[in-house]
Amino acid sequence: MSEKEIEIADAKGKLGVLLIGLGAVSTTFIAGVEAIKKGLGEPIGSLTQMGTVRLGKRTEKRIPKIADFVPLAGIDDLVFAAWDIFEEDAYAAAINSGVLETSLLEQVRGELEAIRPMKAVFHPRDVKRLHGTHLKEEKTKWDLAQKLVEDIQHFQKEKDIDRMVMIFCGSTEVFIRETETHQSLEKLEAGLKSNDENIPSSMVYAYAALHLGIPFANGAPNLTVDVPAFTQLAELKRVPVCGKDFKTGQTLMKTILAPGLKARLLGLSGWFSTNILGNRDGEVLDDPGSFKTKEESKLSVLEHILQPDVYPDLYSDFYHKVRINYYPPRRDNKEGWDNIDLFGWLGYPMQLKINFLCRDSILAAPLVLDLVLFLDLAKRAGMGGIQEWLSFYFKSPMTLPELYPEHDLFIQLMKLKNTLRYMRGEEQITHLGLDYYQ
Numbered sequence: 001m002s003e004k005e006i007e008i009a010d011a012k013g014k015l016g017v018l019l020i021g022l023g024a025v026s027t028t029f030i031a032g033v034e035a036i037k038k039g040l041g042e043p044i045g046s047l048t049q050m051g052t053v054r055l056g057k058r059t060e061k062r063i064p065k066i067a068d069f070v071p072l073a074g075i076d077d078l079v080f081a082a083w084d085i086f087e088e089d090a091y092a093a094a095i096n097s098g099v100l101e102t103s104l105l106e107q108v109r110g111e112l113e114a115i116r117p118m119k120a121v122f123h124p125r126d127v128k129r130l131h132g133t134h135l136k137e138e139k140t141k142w143d144l145a146q147k148l149v150e151d152i153q154h155f156q157k158e159k160d161i162d163r164m165v166m167i168f169c170g171s172t173e174v175f176i177r178e179t180e181t182h183q184s185l186e187k188l189e190a191g192l193k194s195n196d197e198n199i200p201s202s203m204v205y206a207y208a209a210l211h212l213g214i215p216f217a218n219g220a221p222n223l224t225v226d227v228p229a230f231t232q233l234a235e236l237k238r239v240p241v242c243g244k245d246f247k248t249g250q251t252l253m254k255t256i257l258a259p260g261l262k263a264r265l266l267g268l269s270g271w272f273s274t275n276i277l278g279n280r281d282g283e284v285l286d287d288p289g290s291f292k293t294k295e296e297s298k299l300s301v302l303e304h305i306l307q308p309d310v311y312p313d314l315y316s317d318f319y320h321k322v323r324i325n326y327y328p329p330r331r332d333n334k335e336g337w338d339n340i341d342l343f344g345w346l347g348y349p350m351q352l353k354i355n356f357l358c359r360d361s362i363l364a365a366p367l368v369l370d371l372v373l374f375l376d377l378a379k380r381a382g383m384g385g386i387q388e389w390l391s392f393y394f395k396s397p398m399t400l401p402e403l404y405p406e407h408d409l410f411i412q413l414m415k416l417k418n419t420l421r422y423m424r425g426e427e428q429i430t431h432l433g434l435d436y437y438q
């Protein structure tokens with residue numbers, strides 16, 4: 001039986017994509033979209049571009065592409081703007097990032113050169129390894145937020161934009177804990193005015209976005225919108241928010257493999273993960289404060305997937321370590337090693353080794369595209385607040401405080417697709433399947 005369809009406004013006009021940070025991930029995303037527009041490449045890894053969704057019974061054989069099932073903005077409608085603490089345009093930044101080949105970048109050079117970053121909101125305390133020069137100079141964080149609002153309104157007017165989405169692709173900020181300032185919108189606004197040091201730059205951007213009703217996703221592990229003040233603002237303005245920390249590389253593999261080990265009830269005594277990477281992200285993460293933010297995000301996944309409290313004999317005592325080593329020669333081509341010590345029948349030990357030679361930004365770019373399109377869809381569908389169905393994309397998915405996050409990639413995908421079915425009034429798929437045999 002079909003459910004009631006949700007009303008979704010049309011995706012008419014241009015969709016502005018506001019990127020905080022014009023580094024490896026942002027430029028690989030923008031250059032990729034421009035290349036795809038010109039037929040120079042395929043959107044591999046993107047659910048919105050290549051994914052399908054099964055509808056109804058298996059016998060019905062209804063498996064439309066997601067893009068044909070829900071009314072998404074087309075990639076031709078995307079228009080980009082960015083802020084960065086350095087002045088270089090998207091072409092120069094893409095060359096410096098060293099992810100995509102120069103021969104490809106040359107073919108989208110004009111489009112990339114046209115994207116010149118706006119002056120950033122940045123405090124050296126937030127990211128110790130960077131010394132930006134292209135910065136806004138307003139005295140208070142409140143005034144800085146107002147300047148961002150002006151930037152956004154100017155971009156919207158100049159490019160004749162219909163709707164916007166903001167994605168944080170800036171550097172990982174130093175680890176901070178939730179404090180009193182983050183507990184309500186009122187306290188946050190007072191903190192912006194009094195330059196409270198518990199408000200890092202990423203929160204100033206988020207405030208400007210949500211205040212204007214612009215959906216916000218956080219691709220870094222920073223706290224940013226994952227505090228009560230922003231949940232309150234997002235609900236008040238009916239704006240979708242999600243985060244934190246794009247799930248790529250080693251953690252992606254972890255959330256693919258750990259559910260499999262648990263499904264077969266194989267025990268775990270240790271999981272050691274180490275990485276080398278040499279891009280600017282790696283340099284930033286070489287600072288202990290930024291690394292701590294990343295480490296917290298990476299460590300939480302196994303605890304949640306394996307549920308030691310439910311399976312004490314299998315998972316109550318495993319040793320989990322994550323290391324990131326800055327190693328410049330590798331640039332964006334990260335190499336990760338995982339050593340997994342597991343045990344089976346009668347406690348007999350086994351080992352599993354993974355050596356993933358990945359490309360960080362190649363894995364992240366399609367996630368940015370999907371988040372842009374899905375957040376815009378959520379906004380048009382009237383879905384405000386935390387978007388748990390987008391947990392699929394994050395290492396530390398946001399949830400309400402009383403809920404624990406779902407980390408298992410396959411449950412996350414089911415949740416995402418069921419949300420799309422829900423939006424279109426299609427039946428949820430439970431995989432029960434008994435009715436085929438009755």
Ligand SMILES: NC(=O)c1ccc[n+]([C@@H]2O[C@H](COP(=O)([O-])OP(=O)(O)OC[C@H]3O[C@@H](n4cnc5c(N)ncnc54)[C@H](O)[C@@H]3O)[C@@H](O)[C@H]2O)c1
Binds near residue numbers: 022025084359
């Ligand atoms: N696969 C991935 O690449 C991946 C996965 C998960 C998370 N992330 C996170 O995504 C973010 C971007 O990664 P990246 O590889 O593009 O890093 P990057 O260092 O290449 O780019 C970050 C950019 O942000 C700029 N920046 C820093 N602070 C800023 C501010 N306050 N305002 C505006 N710009 C600012 C920097 O100058 C830089 O150009 C990082 O936080 C990273 O941890 C990346």
